[in-house]
Amino acid sequence: SQTIHQWPATLVQPVGSPLSLECTVEGTSNPNLYWYRQAAGRGLQLLFYSVGIGQISSEVPQNLSASRPQDRQFILSSKKLLLSDSGFYLCAWSSGTGNQPQHFGDGTRLSIL
Amino acid sequence: GESVGLHLPTLSVQEGDNSIINCAYSNSASDYFIWYKQESGKGPQFIIDIRSNMDKRQGQRVTVLLNKTVKHLSLQIAATQPGDSAVYFCALAREGAQKLVFGQGTRLTINP
Numbered sequence: 001s002q003t004i005h006q007w008p009a010t011l012v013q014p015v016g017s018p019l020s021l022e023c024t025v026e027g028t029s030n031p032n033l034y035w036y037r038q039a040a041g042r043g044l045q046l047l048f049y050s051v052g053i054g055q056i057s058s059e060v061p062q063n064l065s066a067s068r069p070q071d072r073q074f075i076l077s078s079k080k081l082l083l084s085d086s087g088f089y090l091c092a093w094s095s096g097t098g099n100q101p102q103h104f105g106d107g108t109r110l111s112i113l
Numbered sequence: 114g115e116s117v118g119l120h121l122p123t124l125s126v127q128e129g130d131n132s133i134i135n136c137a138y139s140n141s142a143s144d145y146f147i148w149y150k151q152e153s154g155k156g157p158q159f160i161i162d163i164r165s166n167m168d169k170r171q172g173q174r175v176t177v178l179l180n181k182t183v184k185h186l187s188l189q190i191a192a193t194q195p196g197d198s199a200v201y202f203c204a205l206a207r208e209g210a211q212k213l214v215f216g217q218g219t220r221l222t223i224n225p
Contacts, residue, residue, distance in 0.1 A: 006156075032211055043202060043217040044157070051211060059212075090156050099145035099164070099206055102213060104156030 002027035006091050006105035014113055019064075019078040021108050023091030026072065031093040033074040034102060035066055038088040050074060051096060086112045117203060117216035125222045132190040134219045136203035139184065143205040147213065148177060148188045151200045160188070160201075190221075198223050 003026045013019060025031050032051050036044040046059045048066035056066050063082050067075045074091060088109055092102040117138050126132045134148075144165035149157035163170045163177045163186075170177050176189040186203055200220050204213040 043215045046212060049211055092156075094211075099210075101147050101159045101162050102204075103159060104149075106156045107154075109154075 002093070002103065004091060004093055004103060004105040006089075006108055008108060009106065010109045010111075012111045012113060013081050015083055016080050019076070019081050019085070019110070021076040021089055021091075021110075023074045023076075023105060024072055025074075025093045028072070028093070028095070030071060030096050032096050032102075033068060034092040034094075035074065035076050036090040036092065038090060038107075040088075044090065048076070081112050083112050086110055117205060117214055122217065123220045123222065125224055126193050127224050128193060128195060130193055132188075132193045132197065132221055134188045134190075134201050134203075134221065136186040136216050137184060138186065138203075138205055140205075140207070141181070141184065142207050143184075145206045146177070146179060146186050147204045148175075149202045149204065150197075151202065151218070153199075157202060193221075193223055195223050195225075197221060 006023050034049045035047045037047055038044050048056055048058055050056050050068045053068055053071055064078050088107050090104050090107045092104045094100045094102040117136055147162040148160040150160050151157040161172045161175050161177050163179050168179050174191045178187045190197055200218040202218045203216045206213050
């Protein structure tokens, strides 16, 4: 069966520090991969998605970037964090064929001080 | 593009009653719809999906209804249990689109 892992579960970072959140998927190949941010009590905002290695689509201009160095690895990064980057970051995967549900990891709670 | 709205941000029901959570959408080209359940501190969990060539689909204790005429989607939970307490999100996509558009969520609270 397929599984998705995100780490760390929680992270506290000072303003101006770099960020690297990692997501890996097991049990499937060539998945679509997604990064979302969820503000408290709100819905999900799509940040990036990828349909293949090295292919990244950005949905909103921001202080973050994403990379997909391997088929089942998706990384969310920042060179210098802002206070507004605080939030709950979720990684998801879906099958690359047709409309399929996205399956989410358990997220990273990021607090910027 | 798509936009998704929910009729109620919160819903309280008695344990054992049926729950109905609603979504409205704006784009008639939307043809794939999903319901997710999100418990506190966790990622959204897939519940059930439906494609536009259907108007009803049933799972275990859940039913999704799709009314394309009025662009309305609902999730019915039968015999609501305390474990059903969560935020429920609808999401939709167009055929071939790699992206989902999420509603803002409805918080379901179960009263004993």
